[in-house]
Amino acid sequence: MRSRNILKQKAFTLIELLVVIAIIAILAAILFPVFAQAKAAAKKTACISNTKQVALAVQMYQGDNDDNLPLVQTTGTFDANPQNPDSNFHILIVPYIKTQEILASPGDGTGSQAREYNGVPVDPNGKAYKDAQRRYNFAMKSNYGVNSQFLAPGGLNCPADFMAGAVNAAQAAEPAATVLTVTSAWDRGSSGAPKDGGIWMIDSPCVLNQNGVDMRPPKPAGCSQYYSQAYGWYPSRKNDWTEWGGVNGLHGGKVNIGWLDGHANTKALSYLTAGCDVRDGWAGRLLDDSIYVWDLN
Numbered sequence: 206m207r208s209r210n211i212l213k214q215k216a217f218t219l220i221e222l223l224v225v226i227a228i229i230a231i232l233a234a235i236l237f238p239v240f241a242q243a244k245a246a247a248k249k250t251a252c253i254s255n256t257k258q259v260a261l262a263v264q265m266y267q268g269d270n271d272d273n274l275p276l277v278q279t280t281g282t283f284d285a286n287p288q289n290p291d292s293n294f295h296i297l298i299v300p301y302i303k304t305q306e307i308l309a310s311p312g313d314g315t316g317s318q319a320r321e322y323n324g325v326p327v328d329p330n331g332k333a334y335k336d337a338q339r340r341y342n343f344a345m346k347s348n349y350g351v352n353s354q355f356l357a358p359g360g361l362n363c364p365a366d367f368m369a370g371a372v373n374a375a376q377a378a379e380p381a382a383t384v385l386t387v388t389s390a391w392d393r394g395s396s397g398a399p400k401d402g403g404i405w406m407i408d409s410p411c412v413l414n415q416n417g418v419d420m421r422p423p424k425p426a427g428c429s430q431y432y433s434q435a436y437g438w439y440p441s442r443k444n445d446w447t448e449w450g451g452v453n454g455l456h457g458g459k460v461n462i463g464w465l466d467g468h469a470n471t472k473a474l475s476y477l478t479a480g481c482d483v484r485d486g487w488a489g490r491l492l493d494d495s496i497y498v499w500d501l502n
Contacts (some may be wrong), residue, residue: 246344248311248465249456252348253469255307259349260463262301273371277357277406282295283345285337292353295344295405310348310388312455313399319409320346320402320470333445348403349463350389350451354412355500356465358422377501380466384409384498387477388461390453397444408450409499410438411481411489420491420500437486452477
């Protein structure tokens, strides 16, 4: 009889169990958001590190190429066929980074499968070609889009090369205040969240000065128009990738920027439009060149 009483005294009552469960639930409600914030902060830190490594890789590329910047695209084929090899900005800097995975931001949840298989064509040259194509597609979907209109201008319907001569970094008056790369997204869903990886080139919000004169470096001789002429920024296209010219915050609406001098930092999206009257396409005009961070002036 005494043994039964001892066992009875050691057991938890239903109320005690409910109190413990309630305490655990309260602690979970407090801690889980903290864990989520810590995870988001870690991703943001890793992304800014990637941004800086991309910017430094470009500087190393410049050192080997007479201070010229990588080309945004080297032909118009958009594939890696060995018979007519194509390359782009990020493929050209791969030798200067530790791994190509650096080109993917941890803030973009797109898996490598979606990045690597971007319409891989029928394989005419065996596994080597398919591997090269996957690498090329991964580079095309980098989350660190290059300031293509001012630092790597391309052309369409060109008689010879797809690209003009590369822009020389010495042309930039203020490298520390000239955008090189910004976090980007290939596409955005209905909620505005990024999907399908990044995009290797981004557009600037303004290319015309106060007088309506195009400020971009010359397009390739004989080309009918600038590459990506049809895009620009489209503020009217909410949640479309062209709303901000391919730029995407990836981290709570803020963007990570790699600058031409090699440093990187985080800014609000509005920082990229300073000094520019942004309008759909290329209709916007420069308001204040002293605070505009895209052009070479």
